[in-house]
Amino acid sequence: xxxxxxxVVGSVIFAITVYGAVVAGGLALTKSSIxxxxxxxxxVPDDQVADGHLPTDSxx
Numbered sequence: 001x002x003x004x005x006x007x008v009v010g011s012v013i014f015a016i017t018v019y020g021a022v023v024a025g026g027l028a029l030t031k032s033s034i035x036x037x038x039x040x041x042x043x044v045p046d047d048q049v050a051d052g053h054l055p056t057d058s059x060x
Contacts, residue, residue, distance in 0.1 A: 034040045 034044050
């Protein structure tokens with residue numbers, strides 16, 4: 001393989017890894033914010049918080 005191909009493949013893998021870490025971190029922070037903040041907590045049903053299925057619509 002040429003160096004260019006290895007660089008492109010490595011860059012794609014790196015981008016996917018960084019994207020996954022950012023998304024996972026964002027979801028974790030969102031869930032902890034909803035649990036800790038009473039204003040947000042009232043708006044989310046208990047079963048959705050327990051399951052990790054937080055709403056994605058724009059009612060908030």
